[in-house]
Amino acid sequence: MAASDPPSKARERRGRPQPAARDDAEREAGAPGWKQDPDAVRRNILETARRAFVDKGLSGARIDEIAAGTATSKRMIYYYFGDKEGLYRAVLEDAYMRIRRLEQSLDLAALAPIDALRTLTGLTFDYHADNPDFVRLVMVENIHHARHLKTSQSIGALNHMAIGMLADIYARGLEDGVFRAGIEPIDLHLTISALSFYNVSNQSTIKQIFGHDMAQQDARGRRRATVIETVLRHVCVVEADRSEANG
Amino acid sequence: MAASDPPSKARERRGRPQPAARDDAEREAGAPGWKQDPDAVRRNILETARRAFVDKGLSGARIDEIAAGTATSKRMIYYYFGDKEGLYRAVLEDAYMRIRRLEQSLDLAALAPIDALRTLTGLTFDYHADNPDFVRLVMVENIHHARHLKTSQSIGALNHMAIGMLADIYARGLEDGVFRAGIEPIDLHLTISALSFYNVSNQSTIKQIFGHDMAQQDARGRRRATVIETVLRHVCVVEADRSEANG
DNA sequence: GCACGATTGTACGAAATGGTTACTTTGTCA
DNA sequence: TGACAAAGTAACCATTTCGTACAATCGTGC
Numbered sequence: 389m390a391a392s393d394p395p396s397k398a399r400e401r402r403g404r405p406q407p408a409a410r411d412d413a414e415r416e417a418g419a420p421g422w423k424q425d426p427d428a429v430r431r432n433i434l435e436t437a438r439r440a441f442v443d444k445g446l447s448g449a450r451i452d453e454i455a456a457g458t459a460t461s462k463r464m465i466y467y468y469f470g471d472k473e474g475l476y477r478a479v480l481e482d483a484y485m486r487i488r489r490l491e492q493s494l495d496l497a498a499l500a501p502i503d504a505l506r507t508l509t510g511l512t513f514d515y516h517a518d519n520p521d522f523v524r525l526v527m528v529e530n531i532h533h534a535r536h537l538k539t540s541q542s543i544g545a546l547n548h549m550a551i552g553m554l555a556d557i558y559a560r561g562l563e564d565g566v567f568r569a570g571i572e573p574i575d576l577h578l579t580i581s582a583l584s585f586y587n588v589s590n591q592s593t594i595k596q597i598f599g600h601d602m603a604q605q606d607a608r609g610r611r612r613a614t615v616i617e618t619v620l621r622h623v624c625v626v627e628a629d630r631s632e633a634n635g
Numbered sequence: 636m637a638a639s640d641p642p643s644k645a646r647e648r649r650g651r652p653q654p655a656a657r658d659d660a661e662r663e664a665g666a667p668g669w670k671q672d673p674d675a676v677r678r679n680i681l682e683t684a685r686r687a688f689v690d691k692g693l694s695g696a697r698i699d700e701i702a703a704g705t706a707t708s709k710r711m712i713y714y715y716f717g718d719k720e721g722l723y724r725a726v727l728e729d730a731y732m733r734i735r736r737l738e739q740s741l742d743l744a745a746l747a748p749i750d751a752l753r754t755l756t757g758l759t760f761d762y763h764a765d766n767p768d769f770v771r772l773v774m775v776e777n778i779h780h781a782r783h784l785k786t787s788q789s790i791g792a793l794n795h796m797a798i799g800m801l802a803d804i805y806a807r808g809l810e811d812g813v814f815r816a817g818i819e820p821i822d823l824h825l826t827i828s829a830l831s832f833y834n835v836s837n838q839s840t841i842k843q844i845f846g847h848d849m850a851q852q853d854a855r856g857r858r859r860a861t862v863i864e865t866v867l868r869h870v871c872v873v874e875a876d877r878s879e880a881n882g
Numbered sequence: 883g884c885a886c887g888a889t890t891g892t893a894c895g896a897a898a899t900g901g902t903t904a905c906t907t908t909g910t911c912a
Numbered sequence: 913t914g915a916c917a918a919a920g921t922a923a924c925c926a927t928t929t930c931g932t933a934c935a936a937t938c939g940t941g942c
Contacts, residue, residue: 445778447695451900461921466901526840527774531692534839548844574847575861582833583826590832592781593773597795600821614822621868698930708891713931 430468433458437465438479442524446476446532477536480529483522484543490515491549501561502624508553509580509619513612516584523588551577561623568625579622583615677715679706685726689771693723693779724783727776730769731790737762738796748808749871755800756827756866760859763831770835798824808870815872826869830862 436457440449451472455462469475494511496504516523529537537543554573561567591602601607683704687696698719702709716722741758743751763770776784784790801820808814838849848854 445692445694445775447692448778450898452898462901463920463922467919472900524778526837527778530837530839531695531771531774531778532839534843537840537843543844551845574845575858577845578833578841578849578858579830579861579865581837582829585837586825586829586833589836590773590777590828592777592779593784594825596781596784597790598798598821598824602825611822611825614826618826618865618869622865697928699928707889709931710890710892714889719930 429460429464433460433465433468433475434479434482437475438483438521438525441476441479441528442521445528446472451475473536477540480525480536481540481542483525487515487522488548491553494553496553496557501557501564502566502620504557505561505623506616506620508550508557509584509616510612512550512580513584513587513615516588517608517612520588520591523585526585527589558623566625567623571623576619576623580615580619583618587611587615676707676711680712680715680722681726681729684712684722685730685768685772688723688726688775689768692775693719698722720783724787727772727783728787728789730772734762734769735795738800741800743800743804748804748811749813749867751804752808752870753863753867755797755804756831756863757859759797759827760831760834760862763835764855764859767835767838770832773832774836805870813872814870818870823866823870827862827866830865834858834862 437454440454455465465475469478496508499507551573554576558567558573562569587602595601684701687701702712712722716725743755746754798820801823805814805820809816834849842848
């Protein structure tokens with residue numbers, strides 16, 4: 389196997405190759421030297437690819453277009469990611485890693501159950517609205533029956549901890565007597581997710597059919613409040629203080 | 636323009652061509668004669684194409700595969716639909732026509748506001764669950780930024796009447812004093828839609844990540860009740876009789 | 883039954899696309 | 913300074929895929 393071969397899994401495992409990459413600034417300046425920064429090249433490719441997959445879907449995205457959008461070349465895409473599916477899987481894994489990191493940074497134990505639920509719902513809503521790329525990637529993956537999620541090593545045993553957090557909040561709320569009994573945490577998660585996800589995923593068709601632009605700031609703000617209110621009303625025993633919903 | 640040319644719009648408008656098509660039964664029997672049934676051929680193509688687009692997306696679906704799945708040939712696809720996008724648009728239009736027809740057949744004026752809302756929500760949930768193809772088509776269309784919805788003549792001014800019905804139900808509920816004030820019908824629609832849609836659209840990833848199969852009958856039934864309950868709790872002034880949700 | 887036009891299967895072509903090879907450029911160290 | 917290895921590029925190749933030309937087939941009116 390020559391050095392210029394596309395990296396096999398064995399090769400990748402053995403040790404990370406050290407390709408050189410022009411730093412963007414240096415490249416534009418036309419400076420003769422470049423820094424060796426494989427990670428930057430990887431990230432650059434990943435970001436460009438994400439935009440493409442998110443915009444056109446897996447089959448719709450074109451490797452040549454992605455290559456043209458990067459600071460490097462098609463050769464490097466195959467060098468780092470093997471093939472189109474490998475690139476897509478890397479993009480997907482990256483997206484899930486991010487949301488996982490965010491979840492891990494959350495600590496709602498200090499808040500009262502109702503406030504914790506309000507906060508978690510608001511954050512979930514905001515995350516979706518602020519990261520349409522993530523939403524669209526998940527859409528694409530669902531179109532493909534989550535085939536890549538299945539085969540991905542790193543996402544395989546992901547098991548979002550959102551459920552764990554929700555279960556915790558819910559248990560505390562039950563104990564305090566502010567939440568009603570008989571609700572499954574997964575069900576609660578589905579409700580929060582659905583209301584947050586749909587707002588981004590179906591923006592285009594909704595706008596087209598109803599002329600209602602959910603991306604607009606004020607529409608988004610109002611919708612956010614409604615979603616939080618809906619979730620609280622669903623869980624709370626009595627109509628608790630949900631005057632103004634905030635994160 | 637020769638007779639074998641793909642039909643231009645002008646030609647289609649001038650008069651429907653009358654292609655012959657073997658009836659499935661006759662074809663399998665190897666009978667020499669066939670009935671001329673262009674509509675059946677059209678429907679057959681449309682149905683096969685829908686399955687393909689729904690399964691692989693717009694770019695992922697292959698014309699040759701679709702042709703192989705029909706009772707007729709690729710030639711006829713181009714004969715009737717011009718090109719791949721034309722075929723896709725026809726599939727999309729067909730899907731929206733169906734849901735529109737369903738909506739028009741609804742008459743909830745006879746029901747009390749709460750019952751009407753309960754019924755409408757249940758029907759919406761059921762329609763989505765029973766027609767995953769429709770849901771996936773809308774997903775695909777959203778991936779493509781509703782580009783084809785924009786350019787479609789027949790869907791252009793669709794303006795779902797679901798909003799109108801909701802507005803009516805809501806107004807009556809307000810009058811009766813059972814619904815609280817300050818809710819936008821469009822907002823209500825978004826909530827119902829989101830909760831119904833997500834359950835189908837994200838089935839694959841949810842199952843993969845949480846091991847929760849939303850297609851399962853009992854899970855679906857429980858979810859249905861939850862969705863109805865959520866909507867009612869959102870709208871009703873007090874916790875109305877929502878013991879067991881039924882359509 | 884026969885001619886004619888409508889309908890359909892086959893085989894093909896051109897463009898696009900994923901993937902690879904051969905070669906140049908750049909950094910480094912004796 | 914010059915040779916060598918690592919990194920990068922552009923041209924290339926094989927295959928797929930959309931779309932079409934052509935001729936064979938079939939129903940229908942005379």
